[in-house]
Amino acid sequence: GKSYEHLLVSSPKPGVGLVQLNRPKALNALSTPLILELNSALRGFQADSSIGAIVLTGSNKAFAAGADIKEMKDLTFSAAYGSDFIESWSHLVTFLKKPLITAVNGYALGGGCELAMMGDIMYCSTSAVFGQPEIKLGVIPGAGGSQRLTKAIGKSRAMEAILTGDNISGKQAGEWGLVAKVFETPEECTEGAIAQAAKIASFSQIAVKAAKEVVNKSQDLGIREGVEFERRVFHGLFGSKDQKIGMGAFAAKQKPEWSNE
Ligand code: CAA
Numbered sequence: 001g002k003s004y005e006h007l008l009v010s011s012p013k014p015g016v017g018l019v020q021l022n023r024p025k026a027l028n029a030l031s032t033p034l035i036l037e038l039n040s041a042l043r044g045f046q047a048d049s050s051i052g053a054i055v056l057t058g059s060n061k062a063f064a065a066g067a068d069i070k071e072m073k074d075l076t077f078s079a080a081y082g083s084d085f086i087e088s089w090s091h092l093v094t095f096l097k098k099p100l101i102t103a104v105n106g107y108a109l110g111g112g113c114e115l116a117m118m119g120d121i122m123y124c125s126t127s128a129v130f131g132q133p134e135i136k137l138g139v140i141p142g143a144g145g146s147q148r149l150t151k152a153i154g155k156s157r158a159m160e161a162i163l164t165g166d167n168i169s170g171k172q173a174g175e176w177g178l179v180a181k182v183f184e185t186p187e188e189c190t191e192g193a194i195a196q197a198a199k200i201a202s203f204s205q206i207a208v209k210a211a212k213e214v215v216n217k218s219q220d221l222g223i224r225e226g227v228e229f230e231r232r233v234f235h236g237l238f239g240s241k242d243q244k245i246g247m248g249a250f251a252a253k254q255k256p257e258w259s260n261e
Helices: 032-047 077-082 087-095 111-117 133-137 145-153 155-164 170-175 186-201 205-217 223-237 241-251
Strands: 007-013 016-021 053-057 062-064 100-104 107-109 121-125 129-131 181-183
Touching: 007 032, 007 186, 016 032, 016 186, 032 053, 032 087, 053 186, 062 100, 062 111, 087 111, 100 111, 100 186, 107 111, 111 129, 111 145, 121 170, 121 186, 129 170, 133 155, 145 155, 170 181, 181 186, 205 223, 205 241
Parallel strands: 016 053, 053 100, 062 107, 100 121, 107 129, 121 181
Antiparallel strands: 007 016
């Protein structure tokens, strides 16, 4: 495939796309060129019908230590506003319809924490250090941190993290439900994320896409509209071939061979 300056991109298992942030000298600080490469790599996996789920990870030392402070240091209001600085970070949330698992080892600070929280499923190891330290730099989170962290762990805990800049350990992130699972070691975390991605990729891609869509709707809709939306999408799946294949295979005591149609 394509090669990147700040990423390693591979497919470690059938159906699984892996993106590893690889800017070790800056602890994977999320510069604009890195984010553009990340969007490009994820768009590539989105367009590749052989890929069913994607894992995003960093190094053992850092998932990402934040937005690139050296790049931002001299930014003016008009340049930030005029270029919609950081808006491109959120693109992946809208164009990526395939599940994204973020596997966090080491630092996930500021924009790194925010990027990790863009994952549909978050995993971490006990080495993970989450935090929104922007307050120490005279700013606030700018890539969704105030919204996603608050939804994930509740207002009081998110306020504390954002107002004090105090970090949240991997263990604490597990207890608070920020992540779905905490692994003992970075290797187990990455391998565990890849294994779960492979499992997701083994199902009907139509059903997986619908499942991600309906769960995400719960973040924006009230319960009544959300349940109605879910039911409509559920009804729609009876128009897919894979519903016939899946339920037919169960009744015949066979393994389903998905058509992705
Ligand atoms: N931006 C640019 N460079 C960074 C960086 C960042 N966010 N984080 C680390 N680096 C660079 C360091 O400057 C250093 O470079 P040099 O070798 O050229 O000096 C290199 O990465 C290694 O870092 P350290 O020497 O600092 O490593 P450490 O192990 O002593 O400390 C750390 C690690 C605690 C994570 C520390 O690097 C740190 O505090 N980083 C900044 C964290 C931060 O404030 N992040 C929030 C950024 S703002 C933001 O993200 C805005 C937003 O909401 C979008």
